[in-house]
Amino acid sequence: MxxxxxxxxxxxxxxxxxxxxxxxxxxxxxxxxxxxxxxxxxxxxxxxxxxxxxxxxxxxxxxxxxxxxxxxxxxxxxxxxxxxxxxxxxSLSTEGLLDLYELRSIIECAAFKLMCERADDSEIDRLRQYWEAIVDVYPNQPPDIILAEDEGFHLLIAELSGNPELVGQLSSINARIRFIRRIQIEHPSHDKAQITSHSAIVEAAVKRDAENGAKLLREHIEMTVSATQQALKDALLKVFAPDNGAELKRRRRGREG
Amino acid sequence: MxxxxxxxxxxxxxxxxxxxxxxxxxxxxxxxxxxxxxxxxxxxxxxxxxxxxxxxxxxxxxxxxxxxxxxxxxxxxxxxxxxxxxxxxxSLSTEGLLDLYELRSIIECAAFKLMCERADDSEIDRLRQYWEAIVDVYPNQPPDIILAEDEGFHLLIAELSGNPELVGQLSSINARIRFIRRIQIEHPSHDKAQITSHSAIVEAAVKRDAENGAKLLREHIEMTVSATQQALKDALLKVFAPDNGAELKRRRRGREG
DNA sequence: GAACGCAATAGTGTCGACACTTTCTTGACG
DNA sequence: CGTCAAGAAAGTGTCGACACTATTGCGTTC
Structure with missing residues (x-):
């Protein structure tokens, strides 16, 4: 050894x-x-x-x-x-990740609704501007940048909710699922769906349509969840393959591989 | 412990x-x-x-x-x-506490809805039993016990949601607002409202009425929020009065007293 | 006598060492 | 051959000490 x-x-x-x-x-x-x-x-x-x-x-x-x-x-x-x-x-079990995504969905939907209630027009406009500033170049960037911009978008919603606790929670969740999101982002199908989702969310925000916006967010996140299942498998492969299969087998003895 | x-x-x-x-x-x-x-x-x-x-x-x-x-x-x-x-x-600012209660409300409502979807009948029954076992003696106990039982009730809902992340979040939130809740609990008007709320929530759970249960929870928590405003003032008095007023004045220099 | 350094003090950040626990190795015993 | 025990090795948990930083108090200058 x-x-x-x-x-x-x-x-x-x-x-x-x-x-x-x-x-x-x-x-x-x-x-x-x-x-x-x-x-x-x-x-x-x-x-x-x-x-x-x-x-x-x-x-x-x-x-x-x-x-x-x-x-x-x-x-x-x-x-x-x-x-x-x-x-x-x-250990990153599948359920563990799904739980985390579920929590994220809960926090973000709530944040969106609160934002619709509380943010003034200029603040909502900040969200619109943030998205418009990056939407054109969005897909043509390295994964890390895309990820940061995406997190920034969602974090901004949390900020505009006016509740700093939500920002803190979301940041923490983001950090924990970042590794898998990075892997996901490299899947080529990802970008366009992302873009249309975000655009629709911005639109709902501008209209202050809390219910619809929350629904879009939920779907947006749930959409990635199904992709996550596959990405997780890729990740595990990527992690354990380099050395050799024995490593994976050994881990199996413990709980939740 | x-x-x-x-x-x-x-x-x-x-x-x-x-x-x-x-x-x-x-x-x-x-x-x-x-x-x-x-x-x-x-x-x-x-x-x-x-x-x-x-x-x-x-x-x-x-x-x-x-x-x-x-x-x-x-x-x-x-x-x-x-x-x-x-x-x-x-520092415990008023807004800080309200933010925390808001987060709590978000988590708990979501947990209740998930519980309605996912928990099987025997699990829902556990909730009912938990509450029935304590409802009779509930008000006639020292504050610490009441608080623990109340937290236990809400935590059980989180557990039955099937998402351990929610349990973790709620535990952490509970710990942070515990001090103010203890003070609140000593207000005599508190108990009965608490009891009827919880009973109604159990009822909604048994009926699997997610929307109504979430609404009850939200109201239940919001109800305490208004009481919190007063309780916070009491708390600050209790904290700073014993020594002398100067302490309070000094603190004022910093942010959020 | 007020503002400014400058020394003295108090307090945090990090280190290396050692006590205790767990894990691994080895060898005796069935 | 496998099981188990005793000892060795590896690793964590805590300590006391020291380096560095912030704060306080004092004397000096204007």
Missing amino acids: TERAEIGADNDPSFASEAETRRTADSSERAYLSIRKLLVEFKLKPGERINEVQLSRSLGVSRTPIREALNRLASEGFVSLTPNRGFFVR | TERAEIGADNDPSFASEAETRRTADSSERAYLSIRKLLVEFKLKPGERINEVQLSRSLGVSRTPIREALNRLASEGFVSLTPNRGFFVR
């Missing part, structure tokens, strides 16, 4: 530079971001046990900030903590 | 016993519970800066588990973290 800490974040530019006495500048926060990145990119694999020492070595900080970051990630649902055994990468 | 954390928690039986080498048994978790208790009981006051050293002394553990607990509390929204300045008790 030549473990070989291939976490490989040594080359993460946010760390490592200046091996000097620069003990400053919040290693905790950088550790958090780095680890989260490792998680969403499957460098740390679902179900896997996280070795703190290894991680701390590869990120070049002590275990303290690593643990702080992991604790944070635990209460955000990225990892789980078993006493005396450590942190584990949370 | 009966840990009574008088900020001078040296006398907290969950700690301190056996000053032996018993370095075992998760100080972090206990610190988390203790600090959260201090927060909901206003032993640590809104806006106040939290002194880690002091806390660690009074809880009898080192700063490490204190910090882990605080980080957790931070991502749950109880406290906020300003780099290099430390943790602050999150």
Whole structure:
């Protein structure tokens, strides 16, 4: 079992530079971001046990900030903590993801309705402008940009609901499903449906048609859910294939692969 | 879990016993519970800066588990973290609370609808039984018990929705508004309204009347919101009066008293 | 006497070390 | 051969110490 800490974040530019006495500048926060990145990119694999020492070595900080970051990630649902055994990468079961999408749908529909009630015309116009500014170039961009713009669109609705808690919730949900959305986005059929959905949602917002807008959002999200089923399979393949099939088989022993 | 954390928690039986080498048994978790208790009981006051050293002394553990607990509390929204300045008790503004209640209403209504769709008859019956088992003694109990039973009722609905994310969200929200709910519960007008609401909700559940049940829930929660406004004032008085008025005045300088 | 530094103090952020627990290895026993 | 136990190794949980940053208090200057 030549473990070989291939976490490989040594080359993460946010760390490592200046091996000097620069003990400053919040290693905790950088550790958090780095680890989260490792998680969403499957460098740390679902179900896997996280070795703190290894991680701390590869990120070049002590275990303290690593643990702080992991604790944070635990209460955000990225990892789980078993006493005396450590942190584990949370398995992504199909149901788990669907639950998350369902929650997202609930939050977003509610946000939309509240926005219709509360936002003034200039605010609704901000939403329209946001979408119009990106709609033309939308499909011709790298996945990361598309994803960010899409999240921005939905997040803006949450903001215009006037309830910051909704924004917080949605952000957190977004972070957790981001990895799968990125994979989804690369499916070629995705873009056009996305565009027409968003345009229709903007239209409903301008008309302040809360019911219809919420319905569109729900459908918009549900539409992606069915695609998610397939994307999830792709993801699992992508994650476990590189090494070999044995890995997958081994994982099966535990709950929810 | 009966840990009574008088900020001078040296006398907290969950700690301190056996000053032996018993370095075992998760100080972090206990610190988390203790600090959260201090927060909901206003032993640590809104806006106040939290002194880690002091806390660690009074809880009898080192700063490490204190910090882990605080980080957790931070991502749950109880406290906020300003780099290099430390943790602050999150101020409770009126809007902040209303936002939280609104979120709660959203989650619970959605949970109820999902429960109507998905739960089988025996599960719905569990809800009915839960309520019938406590309805008779409900008002004649100490506030903590009433609160726990009430939360249990609503949490059960979330569970029966079949979506564990909803349970998690609701738990977290409950924890954050618990302190104000406890104060509310002591208002004498509270009980009867609570009882009739819950009974009606159970009835709707049995009939699987999703729309009506959600409406009842929404009203049930909104009803408490108006009471919350007053309860909040009471709470602030209760918090700041004991010392003296100057404290209150000082806080005013910062945002949202 | 008010504004400005500047030293002293208090407090956070991170580290390395060590105690305790879990997991792995090895070897005796059936 | 498989099972189990004892010891070794690996890993987590917590601690005390120190580096660095913010704050406070004091003396100096205008």
